[in-house]
Amino acid sequence: MKFSEMDFLLILTTFMILIVVLMMVAIYSVFIKKKSQLILTQKIKEATFEQELANSQVEIKEQTLNYIGQELHDDLGQKLSVARLMTNKLSFSDESEKKEIANEINLLIGECIQDIRNLSKVFITKQVEHFGFVESLEREIFRIKRLQLLEVHYDINNRDLEINSSHALILFRIIQECINNVIKHSKSKCIELLVIDHQDFIDININDTGIGFNTHREDNGSGLKNMISRAKIINTDFKINSSEKDGTKVLITYNK
Structure with missing residues (x-):
């Protein structure tokens, strides 16, 4: 059976089209694979960022609580202790001393109230x-x-x-x-x-x-x-x- 020139061209054309189609499929597959990898990489980056952000928020809260604890112990606690001692002293003092001690206690309590207000600002989450x-x-x-x-x-x-x-x-x-x-x-x-x-x-x-x-x-x-x-x-x-x-x-x- 002899092939005419037209048959040969038809077969060659079909073969070339098939090769082009296969190449396009291969290129598309590579493209889809790379796109999937890029999306996955981006999602991993976003997840890592969110995790670090969450860790930072937790650490700041811990640091804030440590600071508040130290302030309550070292500053506010000391002032209240002094105020208590001065209150006990009132019963052993004369009238002129009582007025002076009362003023000192009032100042100490005022400072304690201001300290508490300052500490309350630190409680803000973000x-x-x-x-x-x-x-x-x-x-x-x-x-x-x-x-x-x-x-x-x-x-x-x-x-x-x-x-x-x-x-x-x-x-x-x-x-x-x-x-x-x-x-x-x-x-x-x-x-x-x-x-x-x-x-x-x-x-x-x-x-x-x-x-x-x-x-x-x-x-x-x-x-x-x-x-x-x-x-x-x-x-x-x-x-x-x-x-x-x-x-x-x-x-x-x-x-x-």
């Missing part, structure tokens, strides 16, 4: 979202100064920073953890906190003059790794430079 990043940071600095934990040198060139509220919460936790590490481990008497706003990014410098540490040691703990991983989640660079007996310098760069 502190950073409510107060904003800068005010939350300054409240943290005020807490450190109030408890005389460290001498703080703080400077900021723009108090109207524009940071996504969810990012701000995680960024605040990173800074808070850096400060807590200085308080617990550095043996430094002071800390320098600089916030410098640029057009496309924000630099945050946290420096101390403490004993420092070897950043390359494997037993530095999970805290440093957690800060680095959290920084990556919010598109932030985290750099730490430290050596033993030479203090620690942390540079956090948040990309807007």
